[in-house]
Amino acid sequence: MPIYEYVCKDCKKRFEALVFGSQKASCPLCNGTNLDQQISVFSVGAGTRSEQAACPSAASCASAGRACNLS
Numbered sequence: 001m002p003i004y005e006y007v008c009k010d011c012k013k014r015f016e017a018l019v020f021g022s023q024k025a026s027c028p029l030c031n032g033t034n035l036d037q038q039i040s041v042f043s044v045g046a047g048t049r050s051e052q053a054a055c056p057s058a059a060s061c062a063s064a065g066r067a068c069n070l071s
Helices: 049-054 056-061
Strands: 003-008 014-019 035-038
Touching: none
Parallel strands: none
Antiparallel strands: 003 014, 003 035
């Protein structure tokens, strides 16, 4: 289920929308469908500094979605 970012050309509202299949997004403020889809960026957290200190590869563990255990 992708999340897309849009700007409504009618009222200039910025918003995110979950879009399923062939569904079309609409502005939550004015219900307009005259939208500009924005380039979405994402980031992956690498944990806290203490986790990084305990595990030198904490960033790679976090990006794989698992905890780093040294035991």
